[in-house]
Amino acid sequence: MERTVFITGASSGFGAACARQFAEQGDRLVLAARRTGPLLALAEELSARTEVHPVTLDVRSRARVREAVEGLPERFREVDLLVNNAGLALGLEPAHRADLDEWDTMIDTNVKGLTYCTRMLLPGMVARNRGHIVNIGSTAGAWPYPGGNVYGGTKAFVEQFSRNLRADLLGTRVRVTCLAPGMAETEFSMVRFRGDAEKAAQVYAGTERLTAEDVAGIVGWVTGLPPHVNVNTLEVMSIDQSWGPFAVHRADGAE
Numbered sequence: 681m682e683r684t685v686f687i688t689g690a691s692s693g694f695g696a697a698c699a700r701q702f703a704e705q706g707d708r709l710v711l712a713a714r715r716t717g718p719l720l721a722l723a724e725e726l727s728a729r730t731e732v733h734p735v736t737l738d739v740r741s742r743a744r745v746r747e748a749v750e751g752l753p754e755r756f757r758e759v760d761l762l763v764n765n766a767g768l769a770l771g772l773e774p775a776h777r778a779d780l781d782e783w784d785t786m787i788d789t790n791v792k793g794l795t796y797c798t799r800m801l802l803p804g805m806v807a808r809n810r811g812h813i814v815n816i817g818s819t820a821g822a823w824p825y826p827g828g829n830v831y832g833g834t835k836a837f838v839e840q841f842s843r844n845l846r847a848d849l850l851g852t853r854v855r856v857t858c859l860a861p862g863m864a865e866t867e868f869s870m871v872r873f874r875g876d877a878e879k880a881a882q883v884y885a886g887t888e889r890l891t892a893e894d895v896a897g898i899v900g901w902v903t904g905l906p907p908h909v910n911v912n913t914l915e916v917m918s919i920d921q922s923w924g925p926f927a928v929h930r931a932d933g934a935e
């Protein structure tokens with residue numbers, strides 16, 4: 681059955697890869713992001729396969745999210761699947777040197793924006809008694825690392841919010857999944873390092889990292905399972921990523 685899929689952060693990375701994958705299946709697409717150029721290019725690319733409604737949207741604006749949802753053309757009104765993917769990390773500085781404006785941006789996007797999109801689209805799903813929300817969390821939401829401070833905090837919110845949503849939705853056929861990927865090569869690190877391509881490249885150098893297509897494939901799998909199967913939380917890493925030992929500070933500086 682063809683579905684209507686609403687993807688936030690569709691202008692690059694995971695969001696764009698999800699859009700391409702769902703277009704292959706003929707799903708109708710609402711593609712949202714701030715950058716109109718890449719959105720329109722993607723909409724044009726995919727329009728040969730499916731119906732696409734691109735919408736320039738900053739998820740940090742509650743009013744704009746409401747307008748975007750209320751302004752959906754008739755054919756796109758009944759959203760079956762929301763991929764709450766728009767998000768970002770800014771900086772890797774320790775908390776005592778981090779930029780408070782950047783902390784605000786991460787909280788406003790990854791936490792508040794995600795809740796706005798959820799709250800505006802959920803009533804329709806509940807009324808139709810069908811739907812699926814896939815929230816993109818991160819390994820950073822479960823596993824701390826130096827400089828992860830607020831970014832990791834926002835992703836921990838995403839994971840617990842996802843579980844709490846399912847608690848509220850018990851008795852409905854609306855599914856909620858938190859997908860928590862590890863390191864994946866997208867524009868993510870260019871954004872985190874404020875356009876420093878060299879630093880961004882170092883993150884992935886010499887590794888077989890996850891790709892946006894890997895993540896889209898997992899979103900496709902999770903949402904294609906029989907409707908009574910709800911994947912609550914799913915953590916995924918590349919084979920080249922794992923945990924380290926606890927860090928210990930020693931007064932004598934010994935390793």
Ligand code: NDP
Nearest residue numbers: 689691692693694713714715738739766767864866867868
């Ligand atoms: P990208 O930077 O490639 O994509 C991020 C997307 O989010 C872009 O389309 C961007 O579009 C959009 N976005 C950012 N801010 C806003 C906003 N205020 N309103 C609307 N859209 C916004 O990175 P990824 O594809 O990697 O990131 C997608 C998600 O995956 C994020 O939530 C990220 O935290 C998460 N993630 C990434 C991992 C990785 O290693 N890459 C691992 C785990 C999770 P635009 O700039 O046009 O608005």
Ligand code: 8X3
Nearest residue numbers: 818819820861862863
């Ligand atoms: C992105 C993965 O490890 O850079 O969420 O935080 S990480």
